[in-house]
Amino acid sequence: QVQLVESGGGLVQAGGSLRLSCAASGGTFSSYAMGWFRQAPGKEREFVAAISWSGGNTYYADSVKGRFSISRANGKNAVSLQMNSLKPEDTAVYYCVAGGSVARVTAAQAEYWGQGTQVTVSS
Numbered sequence: 001q002v003q004l005v006e007s008g009g010g011l012v013q014a015g016g017s018l019r020l021s022c023a024a025s026g027g028t029f030s031s032y033a034m035g036w037f038r039q040a041p042g043k044e045r046e047f048v049a050a051i052s053w054s055g056g057n058t059y060y061a062d063s064v065k066g067r068f069s070i071s072r073a074n075g076k077n078a079v080s081l082q083m084n085s086l087k088p089e090d091t092a093v094y095y096c097v098a099g100g101s102v103a104r105v106t107a108a109q110a111e112y113w114g115q116g117t118q119v120t121v122s123s
Helices: 102-106
Strands: 003-007 010-013 018-025 033-039 046-051 058-060 068-073 078-083 092-099 117-122
Touching: 003 092, 018 033, 018 092, 018 117, 033 068, 033 078, 033 102, 046 068, 046 078, 046 102, 058 068, 092 102
Parallel strands: 010 117
Antiparallel strands: 003 018, 018 078, 033 046, 033 092, 046 058, 068 078, 092 117
16 A cells, blocks of 8 residues: 655745655555646646656646656655646646556556645736
């Protein structure tokens, strides 16, 4: 069983930056693909970014490509999401996920999900 705890959310003005972190415990972190999803009020959950177990491959939603960057530190059991040039439409609860493959992660079929951290971008 893998536990995921997100941190780093908060309130930021449009154009600003935030860095989300996710700490994993209870499993072999380096064997999991990791990712981030988000859900805004009244909207469906959507894929944001994913990273392979080695960190060698990354994937992004078109809406965040060029602005967000996902990375992982297997030695620290952690994954991060650097968010730059934030827009009000990025406002959502952001969830860290861990899955057996990148395909499962991007398809929202990850085995493990965190509780989420709120990101609010003011205009």
